[in-house]
Amino acid sequence: MNRATPGLIRTPDQRLRVFVSSTLRELAQERRAARAAIERLALAPVMFELGARPHPPRSLYRAYLEQSDVFVGIYWESYGWIAPGEAVSGLEDEYNLAPQIPMLIYIKESAQRDPRLEDLLDRIREDDRVSYVTFVGAPELRRLLTSDVATLLAERFELGTGRSALPEPARAPGATTLVAPPPVLTPLIGRQAELSILTQFLIDDGRRLVTVTGPGGVGKTRLALAAAREMGPRFDGVAFVDLAPLRDPALVLDAVASAVGVVDSGKTPLNIQLQTALGDRRMLLILDNAEQVIGAAPELARLASNTAVSVLVTSRTLLRVDGEQNLALGSLPSTAAIELFAERARAVKPDFEISDSNASHVAKICQAVDNLPLAIELAAARVRVLSPSEIADRLQHTLPLLVEGARDRPERQQTLRSTIDWSAELLRPDQHALLLRLGVFRSGFALDAAEWINGEEAESSTLDLLTALIDGSLVQEHDRGDRTWFTMLATVREYARDNLTALDQFAQYSDRHAEFYIRLAAAAGAEIIGPQQQAWASRLVDENNELTAAVEYLLESRRWDDAVTLVWSLDWFWGITGRLVEVSSWMQRVLDDGIEASERARTLARVEVVLIGVWRKPDRASIGPLTECANYFGAHGDGRSEAKALAGIAWIHIYSFPPDFDAAEEYLQQSLDLVESLNDPYVAAGVRIMIGHAHILRGNLPGAVEILDAFLADSGGIGDSLLTGSMLNARGWAAILAGDLDQAEECFRQQILVASAIGHEQGVAYALEGFFATAVAVGDVERGGKLLGAAETIRQRKGNADAAKMSFHAPVLRDIEQTSPVMFQQARTMGRTLDTAAAVEVALESIEPVAS
Known part of the structure; x- marks a missing residue:
């Protein structure tokens, strides 16, 4: 075992990594073909997609290049976008930074190439490291790449070189990017006939709901993953949902929403949000281990029938719904x-x-x-x-x-x-004991969680014990960037739980599990708004199912105060990941059943329920309950909670009709004074954003500029990307309303780069709406329409069109719809077809006034 990195366990499978460099917008089909060819050879495609990872783009592709074994360049007509302050495009930068590895270059035939790209291709042709060839379309590229890489493997490489595995960054919270199926590192054996049948069902016959059934361990998931690889290029995307951690059928749609990037706004039923977001998207949705949430079958059938999505389910039992096509899986020959x-x-x-x-x-x-x-x-x-x-x-x-x-x-x-x-x-007693204890986890766990569950009584280190379980194929290890993540197959977890229950120890270790997540939530809550935000957010996305399990266990155990403490610690995380409806139900349960809960716990639960209700629909009737909560917190010295309640009252005054800006600003100032007295710059920044919005809405532009500029001057010290992006957006709108388009353009440019770097598509949408206004202001209706259409597509795919109400672009939209309706609508329709990366490229093009 490789022990070079403490706490890191490597599997025997070390796949070669193929870095693919190309422009994103013009070569989307070719990129899909390249991915399919690389994965067909059981290699790992390394493909940079703007906004898909929680890292700055340039540092991301540099890091990926350093860890790659083969460089593949695909070029056509565009030279690519040049970032501010850079001399070359990202496309050329990737080529320049490629280490001494084999380079395969594919040039798509064209008679109208960008001269800067021609210069780059001239350099490439003179590079003795490079093998290059021309091609016509995606099918030819796929054939060429498959043949070339296979030949390269035979000539140059030996698998298992010992290089550390490419980290698998955790998915950014709130990202629209689909949760892809887990990588498959081994060939499919003995299931080619079944794979062909699945292909026929889903592709040739156009079946929309297919269920693969069979007993545990028969290979249902493995077949589904092979189907994803085989058929993925023929769909617009593939999303994977592991249902094994769920116990409540009512949570299945939440899991689907998370996998496809839809954030539950709480303002529209989630099933309607999903239908709106998925609509006519021709994608494949894989639902794994559905047997324990079979009650959700009618909702899944409705999702398939009301959208263009194809659903592939694995389950020990049939869903038994209309339109279901079954493939029963038996033992291997x-x-x-x-x-x-x-x-x-x-x-x-x-x-x-x-x-x-x-x-x-x-x-x-x-x-x-x-x-x-x-x-x-x-x-x-x-x-x-x-x-x-x-x-x-x-x-x-x-x-x-x-x-x-x-x-x-x-x-x-x-x-x-x-x-x-x-x-x-065959395990030693301490190894066997750890296996059973790990059964309390619903989906997966980090090393520190396993160590906590195992306790201090073990004779050997938990890391050594885990190694034995991995060697025995009872636990799997995965990389999450600089973290190691462990999982168990559903059948093994079920075995561990059953045996732990038979020993009358399940409650004991469920207690330990809950205690760990109470501590984890407290640590995360103290740092998640600030410089450590992305690191914590990425981990909490992985821990989502375990956090839910801990809350549910605490509620079932009537440990009301502990449940409220855990939930309150992570209020920011629940909001950004669309869990507010679920949080409200948890806290309402405390209010309904938690007679033994402390007054503080009940007050925290009450303010959470009221604030979530206010977010969904501002209602002045909620001012009284929030005032009572704020008074309680003030009397007990909890300034941060008091500030939150006061900000909630201000929100009501701002967004109720008619608004009361004087009252809103009074409450916001009280809230700001409180958090500044606590030396809490992060919450203070959030309050300042609300003050800036209130000033803009009431037309007090100098007041908005003053408070927003004061923050931006010191934003580097905050280190919170989401807060910085929100501030930049508000400052950009203040500039538009003041007639300073250059300032506005620069604010939105910075915001879209920040949002893209952390994979926050809602932030990208807000920036695109700002760019729409600046484009229209200089007469570029076509560009403005494209950008607004792209923003609307992002919101639709998030299933949260209501979020657009927080923007300031509605008056601009009304004006342009009256003055240039035909041209604008045509451009808007075109913009709705752009993917996020293409929309960002359009937005970052310099604006020029259009001659009248």
Whole structure:
């Protein structure tokens, strides 16, 4: 095991990484073809997509280049955008920064290339590191790239070079980018016929809802992932939803929304938001492990019937809804089962081969476990310490005894559970104990969480124990940037939970689980607004299911104060990830059932419920309850909570009709005074944004400029990208209303770069609406229409068109719809077809006045 990095465990699979450089907008089809070709060869495509990762774009592609093994350049007509302060485009910069690795260049035929791109291509043709060829379209590129990379692999590379794996950055909260299926590092064995049937169902026959059924461990998820890779290029996108952590069918749509980037606004039913966001998008939605939330089947059927989305479900049971097409998955054929055993055995013992001396033993092993893929993998993992004959002997003696005790389960399920039991019994007692304790996690965990659950009584370090579980294929390891993340297959987790419950220890370790997340929430809440925001937000996205499990356990255990403390600590996170409706239901439960809760806990729950209601619909009737809460917090020395309640009252005065700006500014000033006295610059910045908005709405532009400029002058010390982006947007609108278009353009330019760098599409939409106004102001109706249309598409895909009401562009829109309706609507329609990266490119083009 590689121990170069403390706390990092590497799997035996180290895929070569292929960096793909191209412009985003003009070569979208070619980029999809390149990804498909690279993944078909079981390699890792490294593709920079603007706004898809929580890192600054330039530093991101530089880091990816340093960790890549092959450089692929795809060029056509555009030279690409040149960032402010840079001499060359990102396209040329990527080529310049490429390390000493093989370079494959593909040039799409064209008679009208940008001269700057021609200069770059001349340099490329003279580079002796480069192999280049011309092509016509995406299909030809896919064939060429597949052939060239396959040849390169045979000539130049040996897998398993020891280079550290490419980190997998956590998805940015609030991102519109789809949650992609997890990477598959091993070939699909014995399921080619089933894969062809799935392709026929979903592509040829146009089936919209297909369910792959079968017992646990039969390979349903693996087949679905293979289908995603095979069919992905034929869809507009593929989103993956793991339903295994869920217990409540009512949360399935929330999980789907998160996977497709829809943030629940609470103002429109989530099913309607999803239907609006997905609409006619031709995408593939994979729902994995649906059996324990089968009650959501009608909602899933409605989602498929009311949108253009194709839904592929894996489940132990049918959904039993209209339009469902079933593919039942059975055990592997014997020859495929033996091949799978050999392939998995080589992962832990590279020199393993099927031979005359062990072939019969391998066949007996596969027969003993009913040719179930997961059971085969668990058995094969033991060849590191046991020979095939020893494994076969142990299985044939042990499994019949174990199966006898599980007659209530289907036959194949008995075999699988017994195989897991057999594999677990080969562990040392402390390794076995950790396996069971890890069953309290719903989806995954970091090393510090495993260490907390395991406690201090273990003789060996938790890291060493985890290594043994990984070696036995009972736990999987993944990279999340500079963090390591661990998961268990649903069947293994179910086994661990059942055994922990049988030992009467599930409640004990659920307590430990909840205590860990109470502490984690407190630590995150203290830093999530500030310079550590992105690091914490990325981790909390991973921990989402565990946080939910902890809250639900605390509520079920009537630990009201602890539940409220955990939820209140992460109020910013719940908002940015669209969990406010769920939070409101949690806190309402405290108010309804938590008679034993402390007065403080009940007050915090009350203010949370009221504020969420106010966000959905400002109502002056809520001023009284918020005032009572603010008075309570003030009397008990909780200035931060008091400031939040006061800001909520101000919000009501600003956005109720008619607004009362004098009252709003009075409450905002009280709130600002409180947080400044607490030396809390981050909450103070949020209050200043509200003050700036109030000044703009009432026409007090000098007041808005004063407070916003004071923040921006010191924004580097804040280090909070979302706050900075919001300030820049408000300052840009103040400049527009004051007639300073140059200042406005610069503010929106900075905002869109900040939002793109952290993957915050809502911020991009706000900036695009600002650029729309500046373009229209100089007479460029076509550009303005495109940018507004692109902003509307982002909001639609977020399922949250209501957020546009927080912008100031409505009056500009009304004017242009009256003065240039035809030209504007045509451009607006065109803009709605732009993806985010293309819209950002259009926005960052310098504006020029249009001659009248």
